[in-house]
Amino acid sequence: MAMLQDNLEGIFAPDGVLSQTLKGFRARPSQLAFALVVKDAIDNQSTVAVEAGTGTGKTFAYLIPALISKRQITITTASKTLQDQLFKKDVKILSKALSRKIDVAVLKGRANYVCRLRLDVTASSDRLPEATSGEKLREIIAFTKTTETGDLSELAGLPETDPLIPLVTSTQRNCLGAKCPHAEKCFVNMARERAAEADIVIVNHHLYLSDLVLKKSGAPGLLPESEVLVFDEAHKLSDIASDYFSESFSVRQLAEFADDIRRTGKTFFPEGAWDKHAKNVSEALLAFHDFLRVQTAFVEDVQIELKEIEDIHTTGADLLSEVVKAFTDYLNFFENVESDKDEAGLLELAKENAADLISVLRVWVLRLKDAGHKPEKGKAPEVLWARITEKNAILNLTPVSVREHFKLARATSNSAWIFTSATLSVKGEDGEPNFDFFLHELGLEDIAETHTWASPFDFENQAFLYLPEDLADTNDERFAQTLGKSILPLLKANPGKTFILCTSYEKMNALATYLEVMLENPDVICLQGTTGKAQLLERFKEMDGAVLIGSMSFWEGVDMKGENLRLVVIDKLPFKPFDTPVDRAREAFLKEQNRSPFMDYQLPVMIMTLRQGVGRLIRSEDDYGVVVIGDNRIAKKGYGKIVRASLPAMTKTRFLTRAKSFLVDPENTP
């Protein structure tokens, strides 16, 4: 053990291995301390939550002790950007620095890999989703002849949302597993085999959570067992998790499933009544969907608790029973179909899946009849709700809290669990970092050790926080105009580029409209929605004096250094309103527990998001710039003190002239 510790010190020291091999490496005590904490967690298979500010070097701080331990490592991230950075950059650099071959694999969900069997079935189908699908199908077939991975993201020109993708990829349900004639050359199997042999497997939170849910149900998991589990970008985990612990079905998925059976069945037994039965299911689903649309007054994209839908207990449940009946008739029909040609057993699998689905839908009929039933007092409730659009209706049973699920997963795991992010805490009343919110959400409060290492950057000298005084309130209709007017002199003086991070499309568009008129050269505006995110960022990088105006998707995971970002404007404190059925149930549950929905939920969530937005500005020791927050509440409200204390220690000013002077001449601004 002593040797491992010596090794870490030798690696991270000012004259250590990293200093000698990595250009620009700066030894930081916080990085070594972080690595030693990870080493301890690995030795003791314990749980740690580590908040490490930008510039701490957190990926090396967890990767190096994990690699030295020679244990199987899984890293799960929220964003593709971080996955790419780990896979394409960090691990390669480390491999060179440590003179060691590191076998690393990125594993994605099934829906990313071509399924050879479903591709065969779809290729012989009489019906494809779009007129252009035939051409795309030929491209996919050609792709499978040259690709080593079968990963559809390598096939240029096929959008992630193409309706052909579900027909040429597999799901847990429709995969034949070991019985599949393509099992040996199956891309999903090959990706998993590569992952099982790798030193490090990189996945995203979605895949990790799918694996967790599958293993919990007793089914074989998707990921190899790991001994070191690192949750990077851990602040996103609980939010993503509530979807994975939900039970759901969607009208569109059921219709696709019915059509899938039709397509498969006709391949082996063309003369059967497949079309008639698929049509019956489709019509029953349409009637159920129409009922939901009528009862919600055709409002587009509505989220509603089922108990609020009039007649859901009666007409709604009856219409869903009709769907069950149509599926049951369908199953009765093809249960008796035997075909010698179906050597792989696709029809057998369809029968099993249809029978499972009918059982699941019967439970949903009962849920509809019982919608509004109160849960036991004190037990975390589940919310029965629907999202209804013109094209689809998704019914969900969602837990208000995921903490019990994580507690159970932790209790049954022998791995070390390392949670890390630049934002896991808020400043408590005592001015100390407080992890209560993060730990409580994941049920880790009794077992996790916590550590914080602030960013090594000198925020006081590198950044100004400008809080304008003359702004309208954020809900005042003049707000966008007053904020635009207030930041205009900064935009004009800025020698570098600007991010304007908005909390809503409405505010984003209002600010863009104002600035398009007021800026001398409106072409510098890069407005979200005018093109894809990647292209917009490329355009931003290429254009002198660019001003990017975007909403929440630009608050995290965007790394612009130096002149590429000198000014960050945040329109409003990013509070998450309780405006969905799950949020409202969460609010009620917190009240029932005598906790404050605002102080115990909305405020910490807002602060973590705000810290991410502010964190876009200073990305290196040489960076400098100004953050503007256009929300008066940060100065006027009592909680503003907690918000200000939770931000990096920037020099605060309420004077435009000072902020402007710092942008132009930081060294001579007092």
Ligand code: SF4
């Ligand atoms: S094993 Fe499953 S995923 Fe792989 S080709 Fe066969 S059906 Fe498709």
